[in-house]
Amino acid sequence: MNVAITGGARGIGRATAEAAVRAGLRVALGDLELELAQSAAREIGGGTLGFAVDVRDRESFAAFLDAAEEGLGPLDALVNNAGVAFLSPFVDEDPARTRQTVEVNLLGVLTGSQLALERFLPRGRGHIVNLASSAGQIAPPNAATYAATKHAVVGFTRALRAETRGTGIRTTLVMPGVIRTEMVGGFANARGTRVIEPAAVGAAIVDALRSGRPEVFVPRELGPPARLIAGLPPRASDGLKRLLGADDVMTKADISARAEYERRASS
Numbered sequence: 001m002n003v004a005i006t007g008g009a010r011g012i013g014r015a016t017a018e019a020a021v022r023a024g025l026r027v028a029l030g031d032l033e034l035e036l037a038q039s040a041a042r043e044i045g046g047g048t049l050g051f052a053v054d055v056r057d058r059e060s061f062a063a064f065l066d067a068a069e070e071g072l073g074p075l076d077a078l079v080n081n082a083g084v085a086f087l088s089p090f091v092d093e094d095p096a097r098t099r100q101t102v103e104v105n106l107l108g109v110l111t112g113s114q115l116a117l118e119r120f121l122p123r124g125r126g127h128i129v130n131l132a133s134s135a136g137q138i139a140p141p142n143a144a145t146y147a148a149t150k151h152a153v154v155g156f157t158r159a160l161r162a163e164t165r166g167t168g169i170r171t172t173l174v175m176p177g178v179i180r181t182e183m184v185g186g187f188a189n190a191r192g193t194r195v196i197e198p199a200a201v202g203a204a205i206v207d208a209l210r211s212g213r214p215e216v217f218v219p220r221e222l223g224p225p226a227r228l229i230a231g232l233p234p235r236a237s238d239g240l241k242r243l244l245g246a247d248d249v250m251t252k253a254d255i256s257a258r259a260e261y262e263r264r265a266s267s
Contacts, residue, residue, distance in 0.1 A: 001025045001209065002072040004065060006055050006112060007082030009033065009040040011181035012131065015202035016079055021046035023206050028068030028075075031082075055082045055108030056100075062115055069119075077127040077209055078116040080109045084265045085183050087250050087258065090144040097266055098145050105149035106156075113160060117169065124168040127212070129205055130157045134177045134217065137226040138241065142250035161214055172208040173215045176201050177222045178249065183265075186257030188248045194219055 003020050007013040008029025017027045021044055029044075030053030031037040041050030049071045053064035069075055083105045086097045113128050120126025135143065136150030157173040164171065178184050178195045189195070196219055204218045217223035225244065229237050241247050 001076045002028070002068070002074065003077045003079060003209070004028045004030065004068040004075055005079040005081055006030050006053060006061075006064075006108070009036040009050070011183065012176065012179060012198045012201045013079070013081040014040055014044070015198035016081065016205045017041075017044050017048060017202075019199065019202035019206045020209075021048060023210075025206070025209070026072050028064075028072055030064045030068075053082075055080075055112060056103040058111050058115075061108070061111050065115055065119070074123065075116070075119060076125070077129060078112055079129040079131070079205060080112045081129075081131045082108055083131060083183070085143060085146045086262055086266070087142050087253055087255065089142060093145060094266075100266065101145045101149055105146065106152045109153050110156065113156075117164075120169050121167060126168070127170045127172065127209055128157075128160070129172045129174060129208065132157070132173055132175050134175050134222055134226050136175060137230040138246050140241075140250045141247055142253070170212045170214075172205075172213060174201065174205060174208070174218065175216065175222075175226065176218045179218075182261040185261055186254035187250065188252040188254075189245070193222070193244075193249075 003025050005013050005017055008017050009031035017029050020027050026047055028049040029037055029041055030051045032054055034052035037050035037052060041048040051064050051067050054060040084101055109130050116128050130153050132153040133150040135147045136154040139147045154173060157171055161171045178187055178193055179201055180195055180197050201218045204216050208216050229240055
């Protein structure tokens with residue numbers, strides 16, 4: 001199986017590439033920085049290829065998929081993993097960061113999915129994996145734009161699942177919780193929530209590529225409360241979020257611990 005992964009040089013993307021190679025899959029990873037992508041590919045080994053990709057630019061994304069297919073052969077799967085997160089009350093959010101979050105987290109997923117479908121549909125097979133977040137069900141404050149993009153990815157992927165039914169195309173929606181990466185640096189803890197390693201998400205994605213599971217929470221125990229919060233009436237949902245401390249995860253984050261990540265992510 002040949003797999004392309006965006007945002008593949010760090011965090012969940014890299015962990016997914018490593019898990020895929022261990023499982024015998026062939027991987028092309030893309031990242032904004034070419035040297036970082038190539039370095040990560042060399043370190044992962046297993047014939048992994050590294051390319052530059054800016055998921056905000058359709059031509060760049062298309063070139064990445066073309067290069068991946070030239071190097072590996074026809075792709076069997078695309079993992080839309082690239083993402084950014086900035087924390088602040090929405091009223092204070094830099095408009096440039098608002099636009100970047102939407103362009104990377106949402107439009108990048110839409111662009112990648114469409115480009116993949118153009119390849120997959122004529123073949124009658126293919127798998128699109130879209131990284132959303134538990135924030136796409138829970139909607140934590142202090143990251144309203146991030147939550148909006150992840151809600152949108154949830155809705156988009158579910159709609160795409162319906163559109164592609166019977167075509168041989170599979171979709172998987174992945175909703176991680178708090179994962180030990182730069183992106184969640186400084187986050188406060190919610191009650192009963194484990195902070196887990198990126199490797200757990202990578203393993204879950206590879207399992208979904210094999211099984212075809214349409215929706216995956218990581219860790220799995222996050223699924224029931226996240227779905228409950230999303231489905232309850234507003235007052236009950238808000239009360240449960242407060243009870244679990246979900247509202248505190250980003251509002252009580254240590255912003256100083258995130259300064260370097262947010263500086264790099266916005267450059």
